[in-house]
Amino acid sequence: MLEPNGPLPPEIYWRRRALAIGVIVVALAIVIWLVTMVARGGDSSGNTAAATTTTAETSSSSSAESSSTTAGSSSATATSSAPAASSAAAQPAAAPCGDQSLALKVTVGQPTYRVGDQPAFGTVITNISSAPCSRDLGPGPQFLVYTLDGQRRLWASNDCNPDGPPDMKTLGAGEQLSYKGTWFGTTSQPQCAGERLQVPAGAYMVVAQLGAIRSAAEPFNLAA
Incomplete structure (x- = not known):
């Protein structure tokens, strides 16, 4: 590194250089941290959205299957009970x-x-x-x-x-x-x-x- 030149003592120039380098390092660290957080935030949002979408689709599918099963059971019960009632009514009247x-x-x-x-x-x-x-x-x-x-x-x-x-x-x-x-x-x-x-x-x-x-x-x- 070049030796400092100027009317002031060399120690002052070295201190200024160290301070400037420190500021640059801190600034770079902040920039890297911000970029990392933004990147992580984007992934997290995407995963959250995907998870939310998947959960919603699964819940919707489960609800549809549950409704279909319930409807089928009700229909089966109604169909099977009707002949039973008719048979019970017809038996004494034979x-x-x-x-x-x-x-x-x-x-x-x-x-x-x-x-x-x-x-x-x-x-x-x-x-x-x-x-x-x-x-x-x-x-x-x-x-x-x-x-x-x-x-x-x-x-x-x-x-x-x-x-x-x-x-x-x-x-x-x-x-x-x-x-x-x-x-x-x-x-x-x-x-x-x-x-x-x-x-x-x-x-x-x-x-x-x-x-x-x-x-x-x-x-x-x-x-x-």
Whole structure:
């Protein structure tokens, strides 16, 4: 650094230079600090704005999803409760099942049994009307075995079995109930009168009956 020249002692000039340098350093420090703060302030504002925007969008989305879920639940509840109320109201008002409201179908476990076997029968009761109806099915449907030409009745499931207790059933439109029965392969008469004889080998048919309702006959065979 150049030596100071002038009428004053050199120490004064050195002090002035030191003071000027100190002022410059302080000024630079202030400028750097201001620039740094401005830069940080800009980033902070941008981050805050972004965070605010993100939070607002998330809150809006959550509110929309919550509203949608609530609306869906309310709709589902209203839809499910309406049929329940209608069903509850319709149940006590079910009319009696007239013979024209029901249909019977009979089935045989297999087409051929051996003499001495116990053929298995089944029947399905169907409400063929368009509305629920009620009927006492305590006695249940009966099975009747005839010769194949239908001329001679050989056996009926209720000949030797007294009617059961009342059992009122309500069947919805199209609803079905199933029953099963077993034949011991012997004859029977009403009130279980007379002797029960083994039915010989031959071709036979079974019919299901409920009151005045009869199913179509289903053929089967007894083999020796």
